[in-house]
Amino acid sequence: xxxxxxxxxxxxxxxxxxxxxxxxxxxxxxxxxxxxxxxxxxxxxxxxxxxxxxxxxxxxxxxxxxxxxxxxxxxxxxxxxxxxxxxxxxxxxxxxxxxxxxxxxxxxxxxxxxxxxxxxxxxxxxxxxxxxxxxxxxxxxxxxxxxxxxxxxxxxxxxxxxxxxxxxxxxxxxxxxxxxxxxxxxxxxxxxxxxxxxxxxxxxxxxxxxxxxxxxxxxxxxxxxxxxxxxxxxxxxxxxxxxxxxxxxxxxxxxxxxxxxxxxxxxxxxxxxxxxxxxxxxxxx
Numbered sequence: 001x002x003x004x005x006x007x008x009x010x011x012x013x014x015x016x017x018x019x020x021x022x023x024x025x026x027x028x029x030x031x032x033x034x035x036x037x038x039x040x041x042x043x044x045x046x047x048x049x050x051x052x053x054x055x056x057x058x059x060x061x062x063x064x065x066x067x068x069x070x071x072x073x074x075x076x077x078x079x080x081x082x083x084x085x086x087x088x089x090x091x092x093x094x095x096x097x098x099x100x101x102x103x104x105x106x107x108x109x110x111x112x113x114x115x116x117x118x119x120x121x122x123x124x125x126x127x128x129x130x131x132x133x134x135x136x137x138x139x140x141x142x143x144x145x146x147x148x149x150x151x152x153x154x155x156x157x158x159x160x161x162x163x164x165x166x167x168x169x170x171x172x173x174x175x176x177x178x179x180x181x182x183x184x185x186x187x188x189x190x191x192x193x194x195x196x197x198x199x200x201x202x203x204x205x206x207x208x209x210x211x212x213x214x215x216x217x218x219x220x221x222x223x224x225x226x227x228x229x230x231x232x233x234x235x236x237x238x239x240x241x242x243x244x245x246x247x248x249x250x251x252x253x254x255x256x257x258x259x260x261x262x263x264x265x266x267x268x269x270x271x272x273x274x275x276x277x278x279x280x281x282x283x284x285x
Contacts, residue, residue, distance in 0.1 A: 001026055003089050007035050007096040009048030014119035029054055030100055038099040092117050140284045147237045148261055148283045154180045155239050167216035167238040176229050179219025217246035231255055244268030251276035259283050
């Protein structure tokens with residue numbers, strides 16, 4: 001009988017394949033509270049299921065997989081580690097596995113083997129607003145406010161938990177494109193494995209360019225390219241200041257001005273836009 005321990009916040013075929021590989025097995029699920037105690041950033045994982053729910057599911061599908069195995073919730077109270085010194089344990093090669101092993105298993109004399117299975121992205125993220133430069137031009141114009149309100153409504157359509165960003169492009173007083181952050185090929189792309197972006201905190205420059213979503217600004221560029229519309233000289237309204245990559249793309253499109261309402265944690269794009277002669281305006285709400 002194989003002894004498995006895993007933090008399993010979701011149920012997907014990678015985890016099921018791992019269990020199938022090691023049948024028959026005893027599986028101990030690391031609970032969310034134990035995981036968060038060792039790595040508080042895991043609390044930011046909004047798609048995680050309670051360990052008891054995962055346990056019920058796995059017990060109910062045992063006949064389907066012919067596992068004939070026992071699934072238990074591992075909460076450090078129903079597993080007497082002092083009696084497990086001669087036991088070998090198998091864990092997914094993930095950050096939380098190493099933390100659990102280092103604190104509870106290895107000190108008790110247990111032998112732990114880590115297996116790479118890639119069943120999820122390590123979930124670490126935070127949603128936080130950062131201040132923008134205080135000396136920027138601002139606008140309280142009614143038209144700018146109305147356009148930004150429309151952009152915000154589009155932003156509410158996004159499944160992207162990190163930022164609900166919407167964007168519009170106007171030219172000659174007419175809206176020529178709109179978009180919001182989305183995932184491809186479907187909006188459910190990150191539900192199973194999570195999002196690599198949440199491996200980084202806000203303000204982490206290394207994480208600013210890591211994402212699976214199609215950003216709202218790039219959506220505008222793609223729409224205009226598809227429809228044969230030039231963005232040169234256009235006014236772009238974006239609820240959140242663009243990331244560096246989107247800023248470079250907008251600069252290359254030679255837009256005339258950029259309007260935004262919220263600051264962005266990494267402002268690499270600011271200098272790019274200013275160097276391109278683009279007017280940058282913060283819309284007061």
